[in-house]
Amino acid sequence: xxxxxxxxxxxxxxxxxxxxxxxxxxxxxxxxxxxxxxxxxxxxxxxxxxxxxxxxxxxxxxxxxxxxxxxxxxxxxxxxxxxxxxxxxxxxxxxxxxxxxxxxxxxxxxxxx
Amino acid sequence: xxxxxxxxxxxxxxxxxxxxxxxxxxxxxxxxxxxxxxxxxxxxxxxxxxxxxxxxxxxxxxxxxxxxxxxxxxxxxxxxxxxxxxxxxxxxxxxxxxxxxxxxxxxxxxx
Numbered sequence: 061x062x063x064x065x066x067x068x069x070x071x072x073x074x075x076x077x078x079x080x081x082x083x084x085x086x087x088x089x090x091x092x093x094x095x096x097x098x099x100x101x102x103x104x105x106x107x108x109x110x111x112x113x114x115x116x117x118x119x120x121x122x123x124x125x126x127x128x129x130x131x132x133x134x135x136x137x138x139x140x141x142x143x144x145x146x147x148x149x150x151x152x153x154x155x156x157x158x159x160x161x162x163x164x165x166x167x168x169x170x171x172x173x
Numbered sequence: 174x175x176x177x178x179x180x181x182x183x184x185x186x187x188x189x190x191x192x193x194x195x196x197x198x199x200x201x202x203x204x205x206x207x208x209x210x211x212x213x214x215x216x217x218x219x220x221x222x223x224x225x226x227x228x229x230x231x232x233x234x235x236x237x238x239x240x241x242x243x244x245x246x247x248x249x250x251x252x253x254x255x256x257x258x259x260x261x262x263x264x265x266x267x268x269x270x271x272x273x274x275x276x277x278x279x280x281x282x283x284x
């Protein structure tokens with residue numbers, strides 16, 4: 061089955077630790093995105109990537125980092141510089157240069173203890 | 174400034190009722206508008222995608238319309254069921270593949 065897989069589903073972190081969230085897709089999509097969702101709020105874009113080895117900051121990139129070494133993978137690292145990291149993180153993908161459908165993973169919930 | 178606004182924020186209806194969810198947006202130069210469903214603690218599932226050249230899309234009991242001139246889209250759900258209970262989000266795509274989401278309408282369908 062084609063789709064997007066995020067892991068882990070739940071993650072707990074102590075303050076001061078970096079954590080990495082995984083996002084893998086087998087849809088052969090060019091574009092991948094990371095969003096953050098907080099209760100009662102819409103999705104806010106953290107980073108996006110249009111092509112391998114290239115990515116751009118979204119609206120709330122501070123305290124986060126990404127890499128895009130393979131087309132299928134777009135991991136997100138939440139660094140200790142992120143002041144309020146507790147949130148629900150969603151990864152998505154779509155065909156680049158094509159106004160088409162956006163596919164989402166099941167999300168990763170990060171809690172800072 | 175909220176670019177995509179969804180009203181109401183929450184809606185509770187009895188089973189069987191037909192209902193309309195609203196999405197309004199600034200910038201009529203959109204490429205497409207998409208409606209999603211999100212269940213608690215889950216990712217988003219695409220329901221309907223309307224390209225800028227289209228006026229509406231239908232899938233089963235769902236119908237979504239797009240009026241770019243007025244900056245509005247509606248999602249119509251016919252004969253609502255308890256299983257329709259979820260949060261519904263709309264998203265617009267504009268130039269540069271910029272995607273903007275509304276905050277969602279939380280729908281509860283009571284048996």
